[in-house]
Each structure stands twice: as C-alpha cells, then as structure tokens.
Amino acid sequence: MGGFSAISAGNGWLIAALGISVVFFGLASLAFIITYFPRAIRWWNDHAKSPKYTVQLLRSLFSQRNKKATIRADTREGHEPGELDDVEEALRLLTTHMKEPFKLPRLIEVAEQRGLARVHSNINRLLVKGTMVGGTDGLFRWANGSENANHND
C-alpha cells in the first residue's frame, strides 16, 4: 500500500487538517497579541503604577459599567442617588496620576474613555458644589474639605 491509500489509511488527511488549524489559530493568536501589546503597555505606563492602584481602578470601572446602561438610558432624567459620590471617587482616582492642578478637558477625555457615566454633568455638579475648583490659571484642583467656592463664574 502506498500513495493516497496509505495517507487515508493512516488518517493523514485528518492529521493534515488538524495541523493546518493549529498553525492558523497559533498565528492568529500571535497577531492579536502583537496588535494589542502596545495598547497594554501604554495603559500600564499611564495607569498601573502600583498594584493597589490597579485593583482600585478596576474595581471602580467594573462597578461603573454595571450602572452605565441604566444611567445612560435617559439623560434627560435626573441623576441617580449616590451617582455623584461614585463618579467623584472614580475621578479622584483618575486624577491621582495627573499632576494637580490638572487640565479639565483631559480629565473629561480620560473619564469618557473609562466609561464613567454622564461625565460632563457630573463634573459640573462637582464644580457647582465646590468639590472641584478652577483656578485663574485655567487649571483645576480638588477643594479641601471646607473650601466651597467656585472661582469660575
């Protein structure tokens, strides 16, 4: 026995197909990893300077994502109870790695990338409340406890 008969008899076709599949999926996985590797490195450089921070950030992101769908369902409606506290906590985490005073447009951009709910109006609420304040230099900072004035009018 030889030639194609021998290949068929020894499950050669099946083994060849399996080999092709293994190589294909291997290369596809490698391409996927290479594609996302720079992004992962950038994210690590930007945000994951300490394991504790990473854990906190991930926790805040997942808790926000669960709420996001319901909060965004109708932006005309008022904000949900406790939403501001959650957003403030997440924003404070985000600004941990920005030099304070920070640039407000950059904070909004990063917060939107992280999927925080209604970033603009929640930041506005923090500004009006005096929790976050803008300086005459065009930069923003978190107010200390009793400080409650907005300098941006």
Next chain:
Amino acid sequence: MIPIDELKKYEILAELDPGELKFLSAMAEATQAREGEVLIQAGLPARTLYILQEGDLMVAFPDGRAITLHKPGGVVGWSALVSPAGYTASVTCLTDCTFITFSGSELLRLVQRNVAMGTKIMRNISKVLSRRLPFLQEKDRQRLRKGR
C-alpha cells in the same frame, strides 16, 4: 428674533439704547445644545457669537487650560467679531444649554456701520474677557483690540 427686554439682561448689551437693541433683536436667534455637545471647535472659522441664557459651559483652550461658565450672560465665540478669524477655544456644554446667537458677519457689519454701538459692544466683551481670562494670551487681546 429675541425680545429687547431679554437682550437687556445681559452685560455685554446692557449699555445699548433701545434703538440699538431693536437692531440686535431682529438679528438674534435662540438655540439649544445638549449636555456633552461640542458647541464650538477651536480652529474652525468663527461664524457665531453665543450668549449663554441657561446651562453650564466649559471653554477649553488648545493648551489644555479651561474655564467653566455657570451664569447666564456668559459670552462665547467672540472671535466671530474679529474677521477673518477662527475660534481660539473649544466650547463644550456641561449641561443642557440655551443660547442667544448672533451671526458674526451680520453683527460685524452692524457694528462697523454704527461705530458708537460697536464700541460699546467691544468694550463690554473686552471687559468680560479680561475678567474671565486672566491667562488670555496677548495675541488674543491684540486681535480683540484690532476688531474694535
């Protein structure tokens, strides 16, 4: 068209007499924008001047600095009065907003025809801006002075 009584409420138009306000009343329009909407994009041709009636705004400069406006009467898009010009900052609505708008070219023509009125408007805009933007760059101040 916006009623004269409404226009009189705003600082940049406060010094105008009823006759002058009547001209502006015919040119003015009301417009709305939603929370998160970019009203003005820095660098694009400046065609409209906005007076904030209600809502909250962020004015962001290309270098990343910003101010926020929370009171009615805030003016954005003043570059529309300096022709030809592009907007020097981006403006984003922090909440749902309503505005009184003026076409920059129409307003410019009007203030060029009526020097007294133009002087009052430019002086008030300059006053508002210098109070609001202590970090405004000298080149912006010069552009505003040229447009006067």
